[in-house]
Amino acid sequence: MSTKYVDSVSSVESTAHSENYINAKKGLMSWIVTLDHKRIGVMYLGSILFAFMLGGLMALLVRLELIAPGRTIMGPKTYNQVFTLHGAIMVFLFIIPSIPAALGNFMLPILLGAKDVAFPRLNLASYYIYVVGAIFCVASLLMGAADTGWTFYTPYSTTTGTSVVSMTLGAFILGFSSIFTGLNFIATIHKLRAPGMTWGKMPLFCWGMYATSVIQVIATPVLGITLLLLIMEKVLGVGIFDAKLGGDPVLYQHFFWFYSHPAVYIMILPGMAIISEIIPVFSHKTIFGYRAIALSSVAIAIIGFLVWGHHMFTSGQSELAGMIFSFLTFLVAIPSGIKVFNWVATMYKGSISLNTPMLYALAFLFLFTIGGLTGLFLGTLSVDVHLHDTYFVVAHFHYVMMGGTVIAFFGGLHYWWPKITGRMYSESLAKIACALTFIGFNVTFLTQFVLGSRGMPRRYYNYVDQFQPLHAFSTVGSWILGLGFLLMAFYLLASLKTGKKASDNPWGGVTFEWQTPSPPPEHNFNYVPVATHGPYEYKS
Amino acid sequence: MNMFLLAPFMPLQGSEYAKSVDLLYEFIFWLGVVFFIGIVGSMAYFVFKYKRVGEPRNIPQFSHNFALEVTWSVIPLIIVIVIFFWGFDSYMSNRIAPNDSLEIKVYAKKWQWEFEYPDGTRTLGEFHVPKDKPVKLIMSSDDVIHSFFLPTMRQKMDVLPGRYTTLWFQPTVEGKHQVFCTEYCGDGHSEMMAELTVDSQDKYKEWIENGGLDKDTPLDQLGARLYKSRNCNTCHSIDGTRIQGPTFKGIWGRTERITGGTTVVVDENYVRESVMDPNAKVVEGYERGVMPTYKGLLKDREVNAIIEYMKTLK
Numbered sequence: 001m002s003t004k005y006v007d008s009v010s011s012v013e014s015t016a017h018s019e020n021y022i023n024a025k026k027g028l029m030s031w032i033v034t035l036d037h038k039r040i041g042v043m044y045l046g047s048i049l050f051a052f053m054l055g056g057l058m059a060l061l062v063r064l065e066l067i068a069p070g071r072t073i074m075g076p077k078t079y080n081q082v083f084t085l086h087g088a089i090m091v092f093l094f095i096i097p098s099i100p101a102a103l104g105n106f107m108l109p110i111l112l113g114a115k116d117v118a119f120p121r122l123n124l125a126s127y128y129i130y131v132v133g134a135i136f137c138v139a140s141l142l143m144g145a146a147d148t149g150w151t152f153y154t155p156y157s158t159t160t161g162t163s164v165v166s167m168t169l170g171a172f173i174l175g176f177s178s179i180f181t182g183l184n185f186i187a188t189i190h191k192l193r194a195p196g197m198t199w200g201k202m203p204l205f206c207w208g209m210y211a212t213s214v215i216q217v218i219a220t221p222v223l224g225i226t227l228l229l230l231i232m233e234k235v236l237g238v239g240i241f242d243a244k245l246g247g248d249p250v251l252y253q254h255f256f257w258f259y260s261h262p263a264v265y266i267m268i269l270p271g272m273a274i275i276s277e278i279i280p281v282f283s284h285k286t287i288f289g290y291r292a293i294a295l296s297s298v299a300i301a302i303i304g305f306l307v308w309g310h311h312m313f314t315s316g317q318s319e320l321a322g323m324i325f326s327f328l329t330f331l332v333a334i335p336s337g338i339k340v341f342n343w344v345a346t347m348y349k350g351s352i353s354l355n356t357p358m359l360y361a362l363a364f365l366f367l368f369t370i371g372g373l374t375g376l377f378l379g380t381l382s383v384d385v386h387l388h389d390t391y392f393v394v395a396h397f398h399y400v401m402m403g404g405t406v407i408a409f410f411g412g413l414h415y416w417w418p419k420i421t422g423r424m425y426s427e428s429l430a431k432i433a434c435a436l437t438f439i440g441f442n443v444t445f446l447t448q449f450v451l452g453s454r455g456m457p458r459r460y461y462n463y464v465d466q467f468q469p470l471h472a473f474s475t476v477g478s479w480i481l482g483l484g485f486l487l488m489a490f491y492l493l494a495s496l497k498t499g500k501k502a503s504d505n506p507w508g509g510v511t512f513e514w515q516t517p518s519p520p521p522e523h524n525f526n527y528v529p530v531a532t533h534g535p536y537e538y539k540s
Numbered sequence: 541m542n543m544f545l546l547a548p549f550m551p552l553q554g555s556e557y558a559k560s561v562d563l564l565y566e567f568i569f570w571l572g573v574v575f576f577i578g579i580v581g582s583m584a585y586f587v588f589k590y591k592r593v594g595e596p597r598n599i600p601q602f603s604h605n606f607a608l609e610v611t612w613s614v615i616p617l618i619i620v621i622v623i624f625f626w627g628f629d630s631y632m633s634n635r636i637a638p639n640d641s642l643e644i645k646v647y648a649k650k651w652q653w654e655f656e657y658p659d660g661t662r663t664l665g666e667f668h669v670p671k672d673k674p675v676k677l678i679m680s681s682d683d684v685i686h687s688f689f690l691p692t693m694r695q696k697m698d699v700l701p702g703r704y705t706t707l708w709f710q711p712t713v714e715g716k717h718q719v720f721c722t723e724y725c726g727d728g729h730s731e732m733m734a735e736l737t738v739d740s741q742d743k744y745k746e747w748i749e750n751g752g753l754d755k756d757t758p759l760d761q762l763g764a765r766l767y768k769s770r771n772c773n774t775c776h777s778i779d780g781t782r783i784q785g786p787t788f789k790g791i792w793g794r795t796e797r798i799t800g801g802t803t804v805v806v807d808e809n810y811v812r813e814s815v816m817d818p819n820a821k822v823v824e825g826y827e828r829g830v831m832p833t834y835k836g837l838l839k840d841r842e843v844n845a846i847i848e849y850m851k852t853l854k
Contacts, residue, residue: 243702284596330620347586351596373572380627389722455691460730
């Protein structure tokens with residue numbers, strides 16, 4: 001295949017490098033009311049990174065308190081509020097919107113060869129709904145922050161005196177933002193692909209976004225309804241979940257996990273989608289098993305709806321339910337495994353360059369493999385009974401959510417940073433930060449598998465003395481991790497001022513975004529892009 | 541039966557069931573190690589072997605291999621189905637308690653565990669069972685959801701308001717075993733512990749005939765133990781820190797201001813009244829209704845022990 005992936009139909013090369021989406025319009029208003037998916041993506045990016053910083057500070061406080069048993073820096077009530085805020089901010093304000101709403105918003109239309117998403121106004125609305133939801137969440141901080149854990153289990157959440165209503169209302173509102181983004185992406189992928197781009201020629205990032213969007217649209221309303229019922233019970237005293245009012249507390253857990261387990265896939269599928277872009281580019285090789293990776297995303301999205309009960313093996317649900325949920329949980333492991341095998345196989349006989357995005361992809365493979373394999377312990381009924389609600393679970397989901405999604409997000413951020421900002425960051429500092437993050441992460445969380453196996457329960461303010469050495473070790477890891485992120489913030493911000501100008505295609509990719517200038521022009525392309533072959537067809 | 545050096549990963553094996561769970565844990569562990577080495581090892585090898593030098597040239601472009609892909613889908617599928625059946629089988633083996641089990645009722649509330657024996661003996665924060673006898677716990681909660689976790693028996697079950705849940709175990713190792721609450725329940729969650737003592741048959745018989753009462757330990761030492769096991773420590777510090785309730789440090793003989801304007805000197809009668817009827821005289825600045833009554837839960841000798849212990853906290 002010698003044809004170019006992009007055929008220039010009408011070339012306007014002369015203006016390509018002078019005018020771009022950043023300098024096309026000037027002034028604050030041009031950002032606030034923009035309908036450009038790229039600008040909305042950038043505003044989302046700023047917001048979620050702020051949320052990440054806030055949630056990260058909470059995490060450091062939690063770890064610091066746990067460095068020794070008993071009181072270190074705060075009392076039990078404050079501790080409970082801090083870990084609740086950490087979880088709620090990270091889940092609702094950071095991870096869920098991170099890849100789809102920030103990077104996806106920016107890249108998806110360009111990867112498809114479109115001028116914008118299908119509904120630009122809906123896109124802007126979703127951003128402002130996010131802002132309003134975020135205000136409610138953060139406002140709860142000032143009104144006696146919720147102390148329920150991000151799961152808001154009843155009847156604790158309906159009886160505690162803290163501001164659960166503000167927090168859940170925030171999550172309820174954020175749900176709409178998530179649904180709007182999902183709807184928009186589904187329509188965009190169906191209707192706005194460039195001429196010649198069949199489903200089979202679509203970059204895998206778009207497949208991942210598609211699967212994610214389907215879950216967002218179908219699952220999120222259930223969370224909305226659940227949180228609304230919770231608010232009704234708390235404010236109006238309608239008996240739904242509280243046994244004292246004739247309700248059923250376990251019903252809440254079913255409702256909650258019916259959303260929140262699929263939500264785990266809302267979080268991880270976009271991460272996988274980014275890895276599927278990075279590995280072929282930096283291996284200079286066709287992705288291995290395109291069809292298997294694309295369809296496994298869809299399989300995960302479907303089976304992911306049927307496994308929520310594995311969060312409830314000790315809740316008193318029936319043995320039959322436990323058996324079915326355990327079995328389906330093991331089934332959902334297979335498509336994830338297939339993806340990992342395909343990524344590794346893509347590297348076989350490639351030409352592997354170790355730029356920062358690839359380092360993040362390799363870190364992802366390492367950490368996600370641990371996250372996935374430790375999931376086998378938790379899907380196994382009798383072993384889960386011992387490990388449930390211990391630090392083993394904490395370690396497991398941090399390996400998947402942070403070692404998986406967050407690492408992939410930063411991989412994607414470094415991969416597309418030159419395209420988004422038009423600037424290159426310091427490669428050497430970026431590699432140091434990546435190494436610090438990787439080491440710090442493992443020091444923090446690998447220890448927690450041992451803590452959990454030995455019986456350390458989660459959400460504990462205080463603990464028995466035998467757990468102290470491991471807790472202290474884990475806390476030290478959190479400092480290394482914090483240092484890595486601090487360094488990253490430094491060189492990324494510095495690159496905006498002093499970074500050297502990025503070329504159109506710094507990594508040698510063949511998807512659409514690398515054929516247009518960095519940063520892209522207002523309408524993404526100076527010509528009508530046409531897909532003449534697949535997204536990973538490199539010249540050999 | 542920790543065959544593969546994983547002993548430091550797991551708590552003591554307090555029952556035969558615990559051993560069977562650990563065996564499965566180890567199987568999954570070593571299986572995971574094999575897969576991890578396979579995946580990350582190949583990745584590391586490829587990075588080393590195919591590192592880019594200069595411009596990429598003559599890279600073979602292949603897009604799939606049907607046989608390989610079927611293999612790496614089917615083999616893991618078979619493996620996870622094996623793990624599923626093994627896990628289900630061992631789970632079911634420990635769901636139905638034998639008919640001759642010793643049945644103990646467990647009541648959970650913020651933030652303490654209460655136990656009631658068939659003969660009416662009630663204990664708080666600690667319970668005894670005979671070795672080798674199956675024990676069935678029938679549990680319910682007074683307020684929010686709690687979860688009863690016995691790490692040494694590898695057993696855990698949520699404890700719900702308005703419903704009974706059960707859990708059983710057959711202890712084979714004498715001595716003390718830790719109980720944790722593992723469903724988040726508020727400020728005292730991490731202090732909501734209890735202690736299981738597995739006694740020899742004879743020692744258990746003696747303990748239950750004494751109504752669960754310790755007759756030998758000197759009063760102040762017993763008081764120090766009860767301060768923890770009866771969860772006084774959740775709300776009352778002994779180092780002067782303010783938690784939910786007034787500190788015990790220097791409490792004896794102190795004159796306290798009572799909500800409503802009167803005062804009271806802390807003596808035997810005030811302590812006894814506060815334990816049995818906590819809302820009668822609440823110290824100013826503290827909330828009513830936080831402390832539960834211990835009426836029927838503490839025996840006379842135990843109240844005396846706590847009083848003697850308080851006297852030592854200068």
